[in-house]
Amino acid sequence: MDNKTDLVEVLSKLIPLGKVTMGNQYPEIIVDPDKLHKTALALKDLKTTPFDFLIDVTAVDFVTHFLLVFHLESTNTHEVIVLKTQLEDHDSPFVDSVSDLWPTAEFQEREIFDLFGIRFNNHPDLRRLFMEDDYGYPLRKDFKDEINIIEYPN
Amino acid sequence: MSEEIIKNIMVGEHEDYLINMGPQHPSTHGVLRLEVSLNGEDVKKVTPHIGYIHRSIEKMCEKDTYKQIIHLTDRMDYLSAHMNNEAVSLLVENALQIEVPERVKYIRAILDELSRIASHHLWWSAFGMDLGALTTFFYGLRDREKILAIFEESFGSRLLHSFITPGGLMHDVHSNFRKDTLEFIKYFRKKLPEYKSLLTDNIIFHQRTKGVGKMDKKTSVAYGVTGPSGRGSGFSCDVRKIAPYGVYDQIEFNEILKNDGDVFSRYLVRMEEMEESMNILEQLIDKMPDGNEYTAKMKAIVKLPEGEYYQRVETARGELGVYVVSTGAKHPYRVRFRTPNFSNLFVLNNLAKGGKIADLVAISGSLDLVIPDIDR
Numbered sequence: 274m275d276n277k278t279d280l281v282e283v284l285s286k287l288i289p290l291g292k293v294t295m296g297n298q299y300p301e302i303i304v305d306p307d308k309l310h311k312t313a314l315a316l317k318d319l320k321t322t323p324f325d326f327l328i329d330v331t332a333v334d335f336v337t338h339f340l341l342v343f344h345l346e347s348t349n350t351h352e353v354i355v356l357k358t359q360l361e362d363h364d365s366p367f368v369d370s371v372s373d374l375w376p377t378a379e380f381q382e383r384e385i386f387d388l389f390g391i392r393f394n395n396h397p398d399l400r401r402l403f404m405e406d407d408y409g410y411p412l413r414k415d416f417k418d419e420i421n422i423i424e425y426p427n
Numbered sequence: 428m429s430e431e432i433i434k435n436i437m438v439g440e441h442e443d444y445l446i447n448m449g450p451q452h453p454s455t456h457g458v459l460r461l462e463v464s465l466n467g468e469d470v471k472k473v474t475p476h477i478g479y480i481h482r483s484i485e486k487m488c489e490k491d492t493y494k495q496i497i498h499l500t501d502r503m504d505y506l507s508a509h510m511n512n513e514a515v516s517l518l519v520e521n522a523l524q525i526e527v528p529e530r531v532k533y534i535r536a537i538l539d540e541l542s543r544i545a546s547h548h549l550w551w552s553a554f555g556m557d558l559g560a561l562t563t564f565f566y567g568l569r570d571r572e573k574i575l576a577i578f579e580e581s582f583g584s585r586l587l588h589s590f591i592t593p594g595g596l597m598h599d600v601h602s603n604f605r606k607d608t609l610e611f612i613k614y615f616r617k618k619l620p621e622y623k624s625l626l627t628d629n630i631i632f633h634q635r636t637k638g639v640g641k642m643d644k645k646t647s648v649a650y651g652v653t654g655p656s657g658r659g660s661g662f663s664c665d666v667r668k669i670a671p672y673g674v675y676d677q678i679e680f681n682e683i684l685k686n687d688g689d690v691f692s693r694y695l696v697r698m699e700e701m702e703e704s705m706n707i708l709e710q711l712i713d714k715m716p717d718g719n720e721y722t723a724k725m726k727a728i729v730k731l732p733e734g735e736y737y738q739r740v741e742t743a744r745g746e747l748g749v750y751v752v753s754t755g756a757k758h759p760y761r762v763r764f765r766t767p768n769f770s771n772l773f774v775l776n777n778l779a780k781g782g783k784i785a786d787l788v789a790i791s792g793s794l795d796l797v798i799p800d801i802d803r
Binding site: 296297298299325326327328329331333334342344348351353355375376377379380381384388402403404411412 | 477478481483485486648649650651662663664669670734735736737739746748750752760761763765769770773802
């Protein structure tokens with residue numbers, strides 16, 4: 274636990290762009306969407322703990338806004354941090370891509386675009402991954418599947 | 428026909444020759460389509476097209492209770508069903524701070540290692556067959572059958588067990604479980620050298636695999652290639668070591684690392700992992716407490732406190748991450764599975780580019796892809 278609070282202190286000094294807090298498992302950094310790429314670059318270039326392994330990118334639909342969540346690991350120390358950003362525009366959300374920093378993000382971002390309709394600026398190849406082009410965005414909470422065979426009771 | 432079009436048809440050199448490998452192709456082991464751009468026999472580009480068996484597991488999870496999710500996770504990486512179940516179970520237990528009985532932890536670890544060996548059996552069989560060595564299939568499936576028999580005796584199912592649940596296990600294992608597992612280890616210790624003499628030491632096999640599909644550590648980290656495929660490039664990514672769960676911090680074992688990064692070194696990692704898994708199994712069987720406890724006390728309806736949770740587990744193919752957002756209801760608000768095969772697939776273009784089309788089969792085989800895990 275001590276190590277993790279240390280990491281929070283170190284990160285808050287090094288990453289002045291966002292707010293660093295201790296989550297229930299990992300340290301969390303919350304940044305504005307326009308500072309996302311800059312923060313990501315700073316995290317990747319840290320000297321002692323470069324966060325070079327992007328474990329996972331995902332999004333959550335909170336109806337009024339979207340939350341983008343990045344789980345990052347440093348392969349030196351195996352510490353994990355969470356990078357978050359909140360996208361306020363629910364109708365046509367967009368954010369800068371981080372696929373130039375972590376190539377694996379290219380495909381995870383494509384999946385997010387496919388399922389949530391979040392656009393990524395500067396993405397090399399932003400196409401639908403699973404669905405057809407005219408399909409809705411199924412992981413949004415307001416998605417209605419008209420040909421759904423099974424109806425779930427709520 | 429205009430002159431320009433005729434010219435384009437005549438001059439084939441400036442165009443890519445496109446070949447679709449799949450969606451039904453024996454070496455993709457599932458419905459995966461690889462769009463391969465060729466120049467003669469040289470591969471210029473590989474574009475994977477996925478989504479043929481997308482079942483929207485993440486969306487379905489939002490309507491299910493935590494105990495129901497278990498049954499969906501089986502169907503992602505069906506060869507690592509136990510590990511997938513364990514990931515969700517551990518997440519729920521950690522969120523509710525439930526301590527499961529010691530015996531359950533040992534049984535879970537034994538099941539993990541048994542399914543890791545069974546999964547590597549099937550990979551070894553199919554990998555040999557992909558490269559034209561048909562005999563491996565009979566050897567591998569013969570030994571895998573022994574593990575499936577152990578599973579069948581205890582759970583009544585051979586592939587999709589849904590056995591590990593939040594709080595413990597569905598029911599107790601069969602009374603022969605310990606004896607059978609020990610017998611299997613004794614049996615397979617004698618059989619593993621056969622694998623070596625049949626395929627590992629084969630000179631033709633060496634020529635097909637050595638120096639093919641090179642991936643350095645940097646690429647492996649950047650593309651998030653985990654599991655045996657990543658460890659074949661020297662990327663230390665074994666979740667059992669770096670973020671231990673269950674009883675793995677009480678067991679002595681080595682993380683298998685190779686530094687060559689070619690098909691052969693990924694092959695060697697899996698072969699040595701089978702051996703290491705047997706060492707782990709012996710320790711686990713030794714330390715496993717007697718008794719018949721198989722579950723902790725759980726409420727009938729599981730509700731996680733409001734918040735976000737993440738759990739990492741090492742499956743037979745790499746790191747599985749489960750991310751859950753809970754609003755305190757009996758259904759999760761959002762479930763995300765970070766599946767190992769998804770990341771492992773998209774490095775394929777880097778490995779196959781510049782090689783021959785025949786090597787593409789060896790490379791995709793060495794990544795050990797399970798397609799339902801990619802599509803989810």
